[in-house]
Amino acid sequence: MSAPTLTSRQRARCRPDPVRWVVLIGLAVLAVITLVPFGLVALNAVKSPADYSQGGPLQPPNSLYLQGIIDFWVRVDFGEKLWNSTVIAGSVAVFAVLVSVVAAYALGIGRVRGRMWIIAIFLLANLMPQEALIYPLYYMAKEVDLYDTRLAVIIIFTAVQAAFGTYLLSAVLSRFPTEILDAARIDGAGKWHTLWRVVVPMSWPTLSVLLVFFFIWTWNEFFIPLVMLVSNENQTVPVALGVLQGQRLMDATTQSASALLGIVPAVVFFLLFQRTLTRGIAAGAVK
Structure with a gap:
């Protein structure tokens, strides 16, 4: 044979x-x-x-x-700074995704009047530098008694990140299969039920990518938290690193320890959600 x-x-x-x-x-x-x-x-x-x-x-x-890492941890109370960054970045990631989904659902599927102009405004908001926004943000936070609070930074970055998320998701949801929406409407599902039971589960790969990116982007933000969070107990990790290094109170090894402690949490978060990020990008590429 x-x-x-x-x-x-x-x-x-x-x-x-x-x-x-x-x-x-x-x-x-x-x-x-x-x-x-x-x-x-x-x-x-x-x-x-x-x-x-x-x-x-x-x-x-x-x-x-390891004494350099211990000295830096104690000197800046790094545990408190780590908690502040985690609360701010995590809250912004969740709230920004929620706002983006609701706004993009209205723009991409609801087809509101003036949709293109609204999307153009969101795009313009993403193009504006933070330096141009800091004074009005500072003034408004002072007026509503939110200056030097984590809530002020969470609100600011939720709006900033949601502008990008709305711009991206509105383009994605504008190509959402109309057959599925018609089937949900025939079954008696309302707009909110369709959003949370149909649109969100099918769009979860894209939403998970936004969630990861929003967390990392907010974690690495420096300028706005530097201006808005002046109290030591409210400062984030990047602000604490920048302020302490600007005072020139550390030697080279302690500076390396501070840099290591500053990047490790973001790297760990990325590694934990790496599979989610990869699946979301692959699903978006297939679509």
Whole structure:
């Protein structure tokens, strides 16, 4: 009995693709280049000042030195700053997604009058720099007695992030299958029931991507929290890092420890939701 022969298409699939290997090698090189700064920060964060002065930033430490991380944690009360950033970023992510869904449902599916002008306004809001917004935001927060509170920052960034979310989701929901909406309407579902029982579950991959991005973007915000949160007990992690480093009270190893503690929570959050983010992007690409 003769062995089965491969067709030309099967042989082409078995043959190694040089373009694929070039792309993989290029991505690996870019990944290494991206990880090198994080590696240097982690290396110097566990290095004593004596090791740093003798061997510089590239030499491995003679022993594991954690006192710099402990000193920085105690000096800035990092646990409190971590809680503030988590509350603000988490609240903004949830509220901004909710506002974006409701507004985009009205614009993308409800087809309100002047839809294009409203979307253009949301786009313009995303293009405005924060420096142009800070004075009116500061004045309004003072007027309503919300200055130097986490609630003020949550409201501000909820509006900012929801502007982008509304602009994005309105384009997505404008192509929502009308057959599904008609079927829900025939079954007697109202607008709110259709939104939360039909539209939101089917759009969850896109919403999960927005949720992750809103959290990370808000976590890394510096300028508006710097102006709006002046009390030490209300400051976020980026503000605490910037203020303390601006005072020049830390050596190189403690600065590395502060940078490491500042980026680890965002990296952990991204790794925890990496599968959700990947699925959301893949689902959007398939659509």
